[in-house]
Structures are given as structure tokens and as C-alpha cells.
Amino acid sequence: MFMKRQLPIAIAAIIGFLTLFGWFVDEPNIKSFVDDDATQWFDILASFAIFLGALNLLKLQALKIIKKQKGWPYAALAIVGFTFSFTAGFILLGSYNVEISQYDDPAKVATVLASEINLDEKSAENILIAMPEGDTYTIDTPYFTKSGADDVVEKINAAGGTANMRATEWGSHISTRGSLFNWMFRFIFTPLSATMFALLAFFVASASYRAFKIRNFEATLLLISGIIIMLGRVPIGGNISSWFIMYIIVLSLSAGVNTWFKNRKYTLASVIGGILIVTIAGMITGWPVDQPAIFYLPVLQDWIYNVPNVAGARAIMIGIGLGIFATSIRYILGIEKSYIGE
Amino acid sequence: MEKFLDFIVRAGSLDRRYIFVVIALVVMLPLFFPLNLPIRPTVSSQTIYDTVEKLESGDKALVSFEYGPSTKPEIHPMAIALLRHLFEKDVKVYITCLWPDGQFMAMEAIQQVAVNQYQKVYGEDYVLLGFRPGNEAVIKGLVSNFRKVYTVDAQGNFLDDIPMMNGINKVADFDYLFSASAGYPGTVEWVQYAADPTGVTMGTGTTSIQVNEVMPYVQAGQIKGILGGMPGAAEYEKLIGQPGIGTSGMDAQSVAHIVIVGFIIFGNISFFVERRRSKKY
Amino acid sequence: MKDKQFWSVAGIIFVLFMIYWVAGHPYFVSERSVMFWSILIVGGVLIYSTRMAKRGEKIFLRTIPGLKAVEEAVGRSTEMGKPVLYVPGIMDMDQVETVAGVVVLGHVAKMTARYETSLNVPVSRAIVMKAARESCRESYLLEGRPDLFHNDMVHYLTDDQFAYAAGVNGIMLREEPAACLYMGKFYAESLLLAETGNSIGAIQIAGTASPSQIPFFVTACDYTLIGEEFFAASAYLSQEPELIGGVKGQDTLKIMAVAVMLLATLFNFFHDLNMISWDVLGFLTVQ
Numbered sequence: 001m002f003m004k005r006q007l008p009i010a011i012a013a014i015i016g017f018l019t020l021f022g023w024f025v026d027e028p029n030i031k032s033f034v035d036d037d038a039t040q041w042f043d044i045l046a047s048f049a050i051f052l053g054a055l056n057l058l059k060l061q062a063l064k065i066i067k068k069q070k071g072w073p074y075a076a077l078a079i080v081g082f083t084f085s086f087t088a089g090f091i092l093l094g095s096y097n098v099e100i101s102q103y104d105d106p107a108k109v110a111t112v113l114a115s116e117i118n119l120d121e122k123s124a125e126n127i128l129i130a131m132p133e134g135d136t137y138t139i140d141t142p143y144f145t146k147s148g149a150d151d152v153v154e155k156i157n158a159a160g161g162t163a164n165m166r167a168t169e170w171g172s173h174i175s176t177r178g179s180l181f182n183w184m185f186r187f188i189f190t191p192l193s194a195t196m197f198a199l200l201a202f203f204v205a206s207a208s209y210r211a212f213k214i215r216n217f218e219a220t221l222l223l224i225s226g227i228i229i230m231l232g233r234v235p236i237g238g239n240i241s242s243w244f245i246m247y248i249i250v251l252s253l254s255a256g257v258n259t260w261f262k263n264r265k266y267t268l269a270s271v272i273g274g275i276l277i278v279t280i281a282g283m284i285t286g287w288p289v290d291q292p293a294i295f296y297l298p299v300l301q302d303w304i305y306n307v308p309n310v311a312g313a314r315a316i317m318i319g320i321g322l323g324i325f326a327t328s329i330r331y332i333l334g335i336e337k338s339y340i341g342e
Numbered sequence: 343m344e345k346f347l348d349f350i351v352r353a354g355s356l357d358r359r360y361i362f363v364v365i366a367l368v369v370m371l372p373l374f375f376p377l378n379l380p381i382r383p384t385v386s387s388q389t390i391y392d393t394v395e396k397l398e399s400g401d402k403a404l405v406s407f408e409y410g411p412s413t414k415p416e417i418h419p420m421a422i423a424l425l426r427h428l429f430e431k432d433v434k435v436y437i438t439c440l441w442p443d444g445q446f447m448a449m450e451a452i453q454q455v456a457v458n459q460y461q462k463v464y465g466e467d468y469v470l471l472g473f474r475p476g477n478e479a480v481i482k483g484l485v486s487n488f489r490k491v492y493t494v495d496a497q498g499n500f501l502d503d504i505p506m507m508n509g510i511n512k513v514a515d516f517d518y519l520f521s522a523s524a525g526y527p528g529t530v531e532w533v534q535y536a537a538d539p540t541g542v543t544m545g546t547g548t549t550s551i552q553v554n555e556v557m558p559y560v561q562a563g564q565i566k567g568i569l570g571g572m573p574g575a576a577e578y579e580k581l582i583g584q585p586g587i588g589t590s591g592m593d594a595q596s597v598a599h600i601v602i603v604g605f606i607i608f609g610n611i612s613f614f615v616e617r618r619r620s621k622k623y
Numbered sequence: 624m625k626d627k628q629f630w631s632v633a634g635i636i637f638v639l640f641m642i643y644w645v646a647g648h649p650y651f652v653s654e655r656s657v658m659f660w661s662i663l664i665v666g667g668v669l670i671y672s673t674r675m676a677k678r679g680e681k682i683f684l685r686t687i688p689g690l691k692a693v694e695e696a697v698g699r700s701t702e703m704g705k706p707v708l709y710v711p712g713i714m715d716m717d718q719v720e721t722v723a724g725v726v727v728l729g730h731v732a733k734m735t736a737r738y739e740t741s742l743n744v745p746v747s748r749a750i751v752m753k754a755a756r757e758s759c760r761e762s763y764l765l766e767g768r769p770d771l772f773h774n775d776m777v778h779y780l781t782d783d784q785f786a787y788a789a790g791v792n793g794i795m796l797r798e799e800p801a802a803c804l805y806m807g808k809f810y811a812e813s814l815l816l817a818e819t820g821n822s823i824g825a826i827q828i829a830g831t832a833s834p835s836q837i838p839f840f841v842t843a844c845d846y847t848l849i850g851e852e853f854f855a856a857s858a859y860l861s862q863e864p865e866l867i868g869g870v871k872g873q874d875t876l877k878i879m880a881v882a883v884m885l886l887a888t889l890f891n892f893f894h895d896l897n898m899i900s901w902d903v904l905g906f907l908t909v910q
Contacts, residue, residue, distance in 0.1 A: 024651060025651065053749030070797060196786075198415075202366075203814050205598075206362070208605065223606065233550075235381050235596050236600060319851050413811075525784075525810050
């Protein structure tokens with residue numbers, strides 16, 4: 001019971017107080033613990049904890065396949081993907097470089113080299129000739145397998161060159177351009193991630209279509225500011241003249257007049273009067289696209305971004321900051337114990 | 343007229359897949375038929391540009407890559423544009439990554455700009471320090487003792503053997519700091535633990551969604567300017583005079599936004615018609 | 624802790640601290656004194672509110688529709704015979720929001736145990752998986768239904784943000800839960816989850832303190848707990864006096880923060896006019 005109840009709370013309290021008040025202590029060991037070690041301890045724990053998660057994932061997916069539950073092919077795909085990336089990271093080096101140090105006849109060696117680096121033979125020959133004395137030329141893209149690299153080495157050696165295979169160091173193989181892991185990252189992981197993020201564009205459209213309805217005053221405000229920001233933020237907003245916006249305002253106000261007074265004469269008067277005023281003003285000023293600035297979408301968008309938006313964001317941030325502090329104090333003092341299951 | 347109103351009411355509860363198809367079309371078509379809409383830099387982007395313009399040849403800039411493949415379309419163009427600007431001015435660029443994916447993004451950016459475009463020399467003009475785990479602990483470590491966090495660069499070279507690392511012992515030794523960030527850890531952590539305490543001038547580029555969170559720091563002057571999403575990238579490309587992916591994406595984004603606004607207006611018309619009918623009956 | 628014990632401990636700590644302070648407070652970073660005293664005041668207010676609540680003071684908590692709806696959502700799932708999906712965010716236990724999410728999960732698990740509804744909790748971090756499992760296990764035990772609990776109700780998907788979103792979306796589309804609860808720290812995947820939940824007709828309740836994701840949840844979910852409402856969820860659902868007292872303390876602190884802001888603005892105004900020499904901004908700036 002002590003291990004499950006009192007000990008976790010004691011650890012949370014001690015570490016919490018140490019980290020909180022350690023910031024006020026000018027003692028190197030405490031400062032080092034607070035600034036560096038505390039978060040790194042967590043990172044180390046989290047890194048080892050990944051094994052738990054991975055095993056859990058594999059277990060569940062395997063059970064799905066074994067029991068042929070609904071969607072089991074996806075579980076098989078998950079296991080294949082897991083195995084492939086695990087293999088590319090930990091088991092297969094996937095990065096073997098071929099280095100050419102010498103050649104008797106550059107033209108012959110260039111014949112082999114050209115096919116490996118996707119260039120014509122002349123360009124490959126020039127690369128070899130430009131190689132300084134005593135230097136080596138490394139083929140840009142490493143080979144996934146040792147045998148693949150060895151094959152090329154044999155061909156180059158047979159063509160009168162001197163080539164050898166050099167394996168990339170473990171660790172560097174992750175970030176080496178052209179390695180198996182890098183290939184997986186660039187051609188599988190990157191497009192998949194970008195696709196998922198791109199879905200947001202579609203979902204934003206469908207969410208906006210569904211949710212941006214003029215139900216009440218706040219919803220109307222949300223709608224109008226949303227439209228202004230969406231249009232003002234992109235180049236096309238800069239091409240929408242402020243006079244066009246003024247005409248829309250005139251028509252909207254006239255709709256309001258109609259709703260309020262329910263009188264056709266008043267409505268007609270407001271429409272015609274408004275349009276006349278805007279038209280005359282436009283003709284006098286020469287219809288500048290960005291004047292009056294108060295009706296120019298990019299200027300409006302800037303104002304909404306910088307004034308009400310930031311004010312609201314600040315208020316929420318301050319509230320959230322207080323909430324985080326209060327919640328943290330509850331955990332440190334042991335008032336809130338639900339996170340350990342109590 | 344009744345039939346038309348019926349159609350509007352039915353279209354109000356349009357299957358979302360039709361919306362997806364329309365959005366897909368309006369995003370794809372401008373990529374094939376560019377509109378070349380003029381791009382107007384905002385004050386935030388201009389501030390970043392002006393700050394970098396003030397840097398001189400030989401100044402040291404720390405650029406941190408905190409984004410991955412998913413946010414690459416938004417942030418990579420601005421990272422590329424910034425690197426171009428820094429290399430144009432012969433500023434020495436030091437690249438760190440707080441995200442593991444960030445190192446791959448940094449490598450691509452370096453290959454495209456430093457190697458292919460400007461033929462800069464590694465170790466003299468730029469250095470890729472690489473990814474370190476630890477989130478804000480890394481930043482705190484860099485602030486107090488750079489070499490405690492980085493003993494070698496991403497290629498395994500000792501920092502002492504890299505000429506441009508001479509004199510670099512903490513964040514305060516840099517003249518400029520830029521964070522290309524898509525989340526945590528990122529801009530907020532850099533400004534809280536590095537830029538503000540040390541007084542190093544900082545700029546940032548974030549996804550459009552994150553601009554909200556970062557704006558209070560920009561307004562307070564703790565961050566000098568912000569590039570917000572792809573529009574921010576396009577604006578910066580315009581300022582440096584080298585259009586790139588950001589610029590080419592703006593046509594598609596512009597048209598997509600207009601279409602979304604159109605959908606919203608149409609949805610509201612349908613909503614009103616339906617409401618009037620339900621009141622009537 | 625009883626009153627006598629509390630005051631004894633508080634007294635001892637106070638005496639020790641005064642001795643330390645009078646002795647010249649070695650190793651103390653004096654530039655951060657303002658922050659230090661602020662933390663003590665904030666902590667003191669919270670402890671005071673908590674103790675007052677524990678003594679039986681009646682505290683009014685306004686209705687938070689999102690939290691009231693949690694039980695309705697679980698009930699709806701029970702009626703429809705479908706599971707409840709609970710997503711505790713995508714970050715690890717070092718984020719306070721994730722811990723708050725796990726705490727709320729404990730309360731939701733009590734409801735699912737009571738109503739015998741199946742609960743599915745896909746997580747993004749292994750440590751969160753362990754913590755969430757313990758929380759659910761305890762809840763089921765407290766409700767007297769340990770037989771309904773199984774380890775796999777809390778399962779790990781992946782650390783990667785969008786891979787996790789894809790996995791959760793897949794779960795939603797295959798299992799079609801009747802209620803989807805998103806409680807924790809979210810980033811860009813929030814709208815992906817919420818829209819997919821909407822497409823399957825689930826009732827959705829979200830709670831997050833990520834300012835940039837709140838608008839997406841507000842747009843796409845039926846109920847949203849914004850910022851502190853999420854942190855107050857534990858107090859609201861458990862109705863424990865200590866926790867409710869903490870919420871009241873938070874509100875008191877907010878009033879104090881507003882008062883400080885207004886006073887600081889006033890003092891700064893006078894300072895700018897050279898009417899006073901004291902620079903309040905310099906005083907309040909954290910070193």
C-alpha cells in the first residue's frame with residue numbers, strides 16, 4: 001500500500017518542491033538538477049517506457065490477426081510497418097558507401113559509374129578526371145545492402161578502377177541521405193504525415209460550412225471576423241477593393257433597416273442613399289483599392305489579429321497559467337491524487 | 343421559386359464529400375493555372391526582414407528547426423527563404439533541432455540552399471549541430487553552456503575542430519536567433535528560456551494556427567516579427583526577391599479561402615430559408 | 624490534515640524560513656524575491672481556500688455544460704450499446720493538461736463501470752498508458768466492477784502526432800463510439816479527430832488548455848471546456864470539497880491578478896509622467 005499510495009505522493013511532493021523552489025536557489029548542484037537533470041530524467045524514463053507501449057501495440061494487433069477480428073488486415077499492415085521501421089533503424093544498417101580511389105582508364109570506370117549515378121558517361125568521366133590526386137570519390141547515394149555495394153565495387157575493380165565499400169557508422173545511418181531509414185522517412189513517412197495534415201484543409205471547409213451559422217450575435221461576430229481574416233490573410237484579399245466592402249455594408253445595413261422598420265420606402269431610401277454616397281465618394285477619390293483603410297480587408301485583418309485576438313489570447317493564457325499553477329500545487333501538495341488512481 | 347428554395351434547403355445539409363471534391367479542385371487548379379496574385383508583405387514579415395537586413399557579414403545566427411514532414415509545406419518555405427537571406431548577407435548560420443524530424447528538414451534545407459545554391463563551406467559558413475532530446479532542457483543548457491549540450495555536430499565532428507564554433511559558448515554569443523516552429527518545443531520555449539533572459543534578438547516562423555499563441559510575445563517586443571504559415575513564407579520570399587513554394591501556394595490558398603467563404607455564405611442562406619419555413623409552418 | 628497538525632507544520636516551516644531569512648538567506652537569488660513571494664501568496668490563497676472548503680464552507684460552482692454532459696454522453700453510449708472513446712491528448716505526463724486528462728478519465732471510468740459501458744482509451748505515450756490504466760483500474764474497483772476492467776481498454780498507438788490521429792480516426796470509423804471525449808493537450812490533430820467524430824454522429828465533449836485548438840473544438844464539438852474549466856473538471860465531477868475550494872482559490876487569484884494589473888498600469892502611468900520614481904514594471908519583471 002505504501003508503494004502505491006504514499007510513496008508516489010512523496011516523490012511528487014519532493015521533486016515538485018525541489019523543482020519549484022530550486023529556481024530561487026543559487027547553488028550549482030540544485031540549479032543543474034532543476035535546469036538539466038530533472039527533465040532529462042523524465043526523457044530517459046519516457047524513452048524506456050516506449051518498450052511497454054510498443055509491446056502493447058504488437059500484442060493487440062497480433063490478437064486481432066489471430067482472432068480475425070474486423071479490420072485485421074490493417075493490423076497486419078501495422079505490424080509490417082512496425083517491423084520494417086524497427087529493422088531499418090536497429091537491424092539493417094541500410095547505408096553502404098562505395099568509394100573510388102584510383103582508376104587506370106577513366107572512360108572504362110565511367111561506364112560503370114554513369115549507370116550508378118544516373119549521368120551520361122562523359123559527365124561521369126569528367127567527375128573522375130576532376131578528382132584530385134590522392135583523393136577519393138564517394139558515390140552520392142549509399143546502397144541499402146552490403147551485397148549491392150559489393151557488386152558495384154567488383155564492377156569498378158573489373159573496369160580497372162580501385163574501389164572499396166565503407167559502411168556508414170551506426171547512428172549516422174539514420175540521418176545519412178539515401179540510407180534505408182532516410183529513404184523510408186522521405187518516401188513513406190513524409191508523404192503520409194503531409195497527407196494527414198492536408199486533411200485539415202478539407203475538414204476546415206466542412207466544419208466551417210456546418211458551424212458558421214448566424215444563430216445569435218456571438219455567432220455573427222465569429223462569422224464576420226472569420227471571413228475577414230480568411231480573405232484578408234491571402235493575396236486575393238488585397239485585391240478586393242474597400243469600396244466593394246462599403247457597398248456590402250450598405251446593403252447589409254439596408255437589410256437591417258428593412259428588418260427593423262419593415263417599411264419599403266425606408267429600405268429603398270437607405271439602399272439608394274447609401275449607394276449614392278459611396279459612389280460619389282469613390283468618384284471623388286478615384287476609387288483607390290486600399291482606401292478608406294478601415295474597410296480594406298488586409299488592414300481589418302491586421303487589426304483583428306493584433307487587437308481583439310491578442311487580447312483574448314492573453315486573457316486565456318493568463319487564466320490557463322493560473323489553472324496550471326493551481327493544478328500543479330494540488331498535485332505537489334497531494335490534494336489531488338487521482339492520477340495515481342485514488 | 344419554391345423549387346429553388348427547396349434546392350437551397352437540401353444543399354444546406356450537403357454531404358461533406360461534395361465539399362471535399364470542390365476544395366480538392368480549387369486547390370489543384372491554380373497550381374496548374376497560376377493566377378500570379380500580388381503578395382503584400384505584412385508588418386510582422388517586414389520586421390523579420392528588416393531585422394535580418396541589419397545583420398552584417400560575419401554575424402552569427404542560430405536557426406532552430408522544430409517542424410516535421412506534416413508541417414513542412416507551411417514552414418519549410420520560410421526556412422528556405424530565411425537561409426537564403428542569411429547566406430546572401432554572409433551571416434554565419436548555426437542550425438539546431440529540438441525535434442528529431444527537424445534534423446531531416448534541416449538537412450534538406452541545407453542541401454538546397456547552402457550546398458546547391460550558394461556553395462557555402464561547411465564548418466566555415468554554416469554548421470548543422472543536429473538534434474538533442476530534452477525539449478526546454480536543451481534550450482536552458484544552450485543558454486548556460488553550449489558545449490555541455492553539443493560536444494559534436496550532426497556529422498560527428500568535435501565542436502573544437504569546427505572553425506566557426508570559436509567563441510561560441512552560450513546563446514548570448516549569437517547576434518540573432520530564429521525558431522522555425524510547429525509546436526512544442528518551439529518558439530514559446532525559445533523566447534521564455536533563451537531570447538528574453540539573454541536579450542538576443544529573436545524572430546520566428548510558425549504555422550498559421552500557432553500565430554495566435556505567439557502574438558502576445560511579438561506585441562510585447564520579446565520576438566521581433568513573425569512569419570505566419572504559408573502566407574508568411576510567401577511574403578518573405580517576396581521581400582527577398584526569390585519566389586518559391588510559398589509564393590506558388592498562395593494562389594491555391596487564396597482561391598480555397600474564397601470558396602470556403604462562399605460555402606459559409608451559402609450555408610447561411612440555406613439556414614435562413616429553412617428557419618423562415620419552419621416559422622411559417 | 625487536521626487543523627492542529629496543519630498549523631503546527633505551517634508554524635515550523637515559517638520559523639525555519641524566518642531563521643534562514645534573518646541569517647542572510649544564503650544561496651537565495653534575491654533578484655527573484657518578488658516571484659518568490661508571489662508564489663507563496665498564491666500557494667497560501669489556494670491552501671486557505673482548500674481548508675475553508677474542507678471545513679464545510681458552501682462554495683458555488685457555476686454550471687459547466689460540458690461537464691454536465693459527460694454523464695449524459697456515457698448514458699447515451701449505454702443506451703446505444705456502443706463504446707465511449709476517450710482521448711487523453713497527445714502529450715506525455717510532464718504536461719499538466721495530460722495529468723488533468725487522466726484525472727478526468729478516472730471519473731469517466733467510474734461512470735462507464737457503473738453503466739457497464741465499454742471504454743476505449745487509445746493513448747499516444749507509454750507512460751500515459753500506465754497512468755491511465757491505473758486510474759481506470761482504481762475507478763472500476765471503487766465502483767465494485769473490477770471484472771469489467773481489462774488492461775487493453777487503455778492501449779498504446781504511436782508517439783507520432785498524425786499517425787496517432789489516423790489511428791484514432793480509424794478506431795472511430797470502425798467501432799463507431801456513441802461518445803467521444805477529448806481531454807488533454809492537443810495540437811493540429813484536434814480538428815481531424817473532432818470532424819471524424821462528427822461524421823459518425825457521436826456526441827463530442829472536448830477539454831483543453833491549448834489556446835490555438837480551442838476554436839477548432841468549439842466549432843466541431845458539442846461541448847467544449849475552455850482553459851480553466853478543464854482544470855476545474857476534476858473538482859466538478861468529484862464534488863470533493865478540497866478540490867472545489869481549490870477552484871475558488873483560483874478565482875480569487877484571478878481577481879488579485881486583475882487588481883495587480885490595474886494598479887501596475889496606474890503606477891506605470893504616474894511613473895511615465897515622472898510623478899513617482901518607482902518603476903513598477905522593473906519591480907514586477909521576472910529576472
